[in-house]
Amino acid sequence: MASQPTDAFLQQYMPDKMCFGCGHNNAYGLQIKSYWQDDNCICIWQPEPKHQGWPDVTCGGIIATLIDCHCISSAMATATRNENRLPDSKPYYRFATGTLNIKYLNPTPITTPITLKAKVTNIKEARIYTLHCDVFTKNERTVAAEVIAFLLPHD
């Protein structure tokens, strides 16, 4: 298992950094930060009123974006961690979302930080990654998701 500095968020290894959900050069975007916490990847993010769906509730699409981007970052980090290296080392592993299955269990308030907890649960043919991701407000799980991400061809 690679030694990961605790202050290194996973999105800093992204090549382009312009993604709406996770790109830290996209001033308009959500700019999420994900970190390793033991064998899970964790993201804590504070929504703003502009991210609402129904009043006082975070928009379901924004939550889907958090899940998608957090899971793609988690897949990248897991793939390289399994090879005992950092995500920006060669070969560079880039993933694309195949499926996003999200179950909204309860409304996710807009006023409280949102915590996402994701983990790779299966790797098939060395390129098809299944991830589970839960979304919490305080200690309540409000959303559960399964994401399938494909490792893209690489040098």
Add this chain to the structure above:
Amino acid sequence: MASQPTDAFLQQYMPDKMCFGCGHNNAYGLQIKSYWQDDNCICIWQPEPKHQGWPDVTCGGIIATLIDCHCISSAMATATRNENRLPDSKPYYRFATGTLNIKYLNPTPITTPITLKAKVTNIKEARIYTLHCDVFTKNERTVAAEVIAFLLPHD
């Protein structure tokens, strides 16, 4: 079947209009417009560079937002259309997303308008609506989704 004016987009019947995906009072949001086209609901939306994921590709979370909001609007419109009335007439029907199952088939370019086509495929117990939604760029289907939406308690 209700007579729907062709220039009336479905989101204008929303009560709050602040949703990130479909609220037309949310200057930051996507401000989608959905219309009836025969028995389907159609939305055409032009992404901007700030909505990208990987370079030149629309962010998967933005696509999920389009699907979620377009389907919720389609469910509202279908529920009232089935009662031969407009969505802003009483009783007012509001929906919440239960599940969002999205399959990304191909990248969705950022430079070309995106078309969403949704339809209610099943109604269970008068309150559980299943919708199918396809996403197209030009004539290519890039994403397919199934959404389950719940009719919320109402007066």
